Amino acid sequence: MRIVINNELNKFYSYEELKGFFLRFSKLPGFSLEQIGLSEEGEPIELLSYRQPAQRVSGKPKCNSILLYGGEDASEPIFSQTIFWLLSELSNADSQIHRFATNWHFVSCINPDGYKKNSGWLNHPGDMNCFLENSWEDIHSRMIFWKSKERMEHKALKRAIALSNPDFIYNMHDESHFPAEGYKFAFSSPLNLELLNxxxxxxxxxxxxxxxxxxxxxCYGRDPRFSVYPAFEANNEVFAFLNESCGYKLKTDTSPGIFIDIGSPIYDAIKKFKKLQIENFSEELQSSLFHTDLLIDSIEGKEEFNSKMLSITGYGLNHLISKGVKAASEIKEIYQEHINTHFQNTYDPIPVWQQVFTQIDFLFTILEIKGILVN
Ligand SMILES: [Zn+2]
Structure with a gap:
């Protein structure tokens, strides 16, 4: 189906806006809203469902239900716009989206506390300095790998899985994984990749x-550490897929990849920052220390350097600066310098509407491949 998106769209929804439109859509025909849990800080996590009128689903549908969620990685807000687009289409009885014979279920945000911590940059996608000032990310053992301790947020997701009983699960991310820069996807079982061309x-x-x-x-999600794993326990046939759209694209006239040498100013700054975090350690610094270690490992392992990962540690720098640790200000200047010379000049931000188009086109492509399109 044709996907039409306003090409001036270039922001993400704030957490308040996201909650607001979930409530608005819940009052429209076909929609219903249910609270499925709370975050650790007490924010409600909701499931918004759209059920097809019975006459639309004639014959035996191959898919009764699809569950969509995002925000697992706190600094990856693309799902807010992707979900909004889908809800708008579902609320339009004449939309081509109704050719997909399935019921739709959307989780409002699987990590509200993390999402809220990122609110300062959501109106400025692609501005890495703003990202340095305002981004935040959980350590991986708390969100994307959660073997050690089940969080309340995961209980909510389990509830969403139980309520929606999905045949398909779509997990939406946008790039900030380490050290990825390019477009990525994952499937819970093999798919003929030529069909994605x-x-x-x-x-x-x-x-x-x-x-x-x-x-x-x-084999995405089939490891018990992953958030989607309970879906396989409930129904081993479920098809889970993940899309990680890019927020940045390498400029065409630059050589790919940034590699940092041991002994370079940015390496020294990262090592100094690690030392400061250990000396002044508090729980607030857990996330930036975790990402600082990943950065050091990447330089010492001679891997491509991820400047967005560097920006995610800005939260820790600002925390130390607020505590009067002067050396943190100098490190921040070196980080800003690196971002301005090695990232802003090397990568172009991808407008949000293009990221949304990509996520929706991917979703519809998968549903078509799986035969969910009727007539
Ligand atoms: Zn991610």
Whole structure:
């Protein structure tokens, strides 16, 4: 189906806006809203469902239900716009989206506390300095890998899975994984990748599709550490898929990849920051220390350097500065310098509407491949 998106769209929804439109849509025909849990800080996590009128689902549907969620990684807000677009289409009885014969279920935000911590940059996508000032990310053992301790947020997701009993699960991310820069996706079981070529053709001007790592895995979620794992316990046939759209694209006239040498000023600054965090350690610094260690590992392992990961540690720098640790201000200046010379000049931000188009085109492509399109 044709996907039409306003090409001036270039912001993400704040957490308040996200809650607001969930409530608004819940009052429209076909929709219903249910609270499925609370975050650790007491924010409600909700499930908004759209059920097809019975006459639309004639014959035996191959898919009764699809569950969509995002925000697992706190600094990846793309799902807010992707979900809004889908809800708008579902609220329009004449939309082509109704050719997909399925009931739709959307989780409001699986990590509200983390999402709220990122609110300062959501109106300025692509501005890495603003991202340095305002971004925040959980350590991986708290969100994307959660073997050690089940969080309240995961209980909510389990509840969403139980209530929606999905045949399909779509988990939406946007790039900030380490050290990824390119477009990525993952499937819970193998898929004939040639069938994705029309999709890649449609998004190749938007996304960095050059990477050989387009496919992260074809067993996504089947490891008990992953958030989606309870879905396989409930129904081993469920097909889960993940999309990680890009927020940045390498400028065409620059050479790919940034590699940092041991002994360079940015390496020294990162090592100094690590020392400061250990000396002044508090729980507030857990996340930035975790990401600082990843950055050090990448330099020492001679891997490509991820400047967005560097920005995620800005939360820790600002925390130390607020505590009067003067050396943190100097480190922040070096970080800003690196971002301005090695990132802003090397990468172009991808407008939000192109990221949304990519996520929706991917979703519809998968549903078509799986035969969910009727008439
Ligand atoms: Zn992610």
């Amino acid at each position: 029309p999709h890649l053709e449609r998004v190749k001007d938007f996304m960095d599709v050059s990477s050989e790592e387009l496919l992260i895995t074809d």
